[in-house]
Amino acid sequence: MMCEIPLTPEQKIFAAQNHDLVYKFLQKKNLPIDEFYDVVIFGYLNSIHRFFVNPELAKHSFSNIAWKGMQNSLYNYNRAKLRQKRSAEVCSIHAMLYPDDQSDDLHLEETLPVYDDMMQQLEVTLLMHDLAKRISKQQMEIVRLRSSGYNLQDIAARQNTSSKRIRNLLEDVRCVLAELCRE
Numbered sequence: 001m002m003c004e005i006p007l008t009p010e011q012k013i014f015a016a017q018n019h020d021l022v023y024k025f026l027q028k029k030n031l032p033i034d035e036f037y038d039v040v041i042f043g044y045l046n047s048i049h050r051f052f053v054n055p056e057l058a059k060h061s062f063s064n065i066a067w068k069g070m071q072n073s074l075y076n077y078n079r080a081k082l083r084q085k086r087s088a089e090v091c092s093i094h095a096m097l098y099p100d101d102q103s104d105d106l107h108l109e110e111t112l113p114v115y116d117d118m119m120q121q122l123e124v125t126l127l128m129h130d131l132a133k134r135i136s137k138q139q140m141e142i143v144r145l146r147s148s149g150y151n152l153q154d155i156a157a158r159q160n161t162s163s164k165r166i167r168n169l170l171e172d173v174r175c176v177l178a179e180l181c182r183e
Contacts, residue, residue: 005049015048021063025070036074043073127180134176139169146170 007015022044026033031040047069051057057065093109132140138159145155152170156163 007045007048008052011048011052014052015045018048018062018066021066022070025067029074031074036077039077040070040073043069043071046073127177130180131173131177134180135173139173142166142169143173 022037022041023033025040025044026036029036044066047062047066050069051062051065091108093107093112095108096106128143131143135143142155142159145158150158152163152166156166159166
């Protein structure tokens, strides 16, 4: 990128001599210096580099070129700031869920589920129960062995079959399980 190329000593001197253009630009646009100096200065420095490198620009006033460069930097800054990902609405979990409704003093944090180990175990048990209804006894035994930490080769040896067969049976179980989770 051009703005990554350092200025030559000649360009640095020229930048210092014309630096007041940055302040004039900020004043004309009614922009606070402490907030927007860092935004427009890169457009200014890029304009200096372009002015020295591109002979076509010599027929124009440097102040016009610098002004255009700072205007582009300001435009890009504002465009980036307005992008949807940067302007998402943020709310606190401590905020009232229904601020207009005076009768219900429910905060958002009170609606978030709290991790409960017993509830987690119950959900797993119910899911396994539903799974057992839809798969074969052999597949259910493979699931139990796999969830107990056995690897595919050990399960295949216990079931007197190949690892490939165990893998295929487990893939069928995964499909059924995904279907159960969607329901």
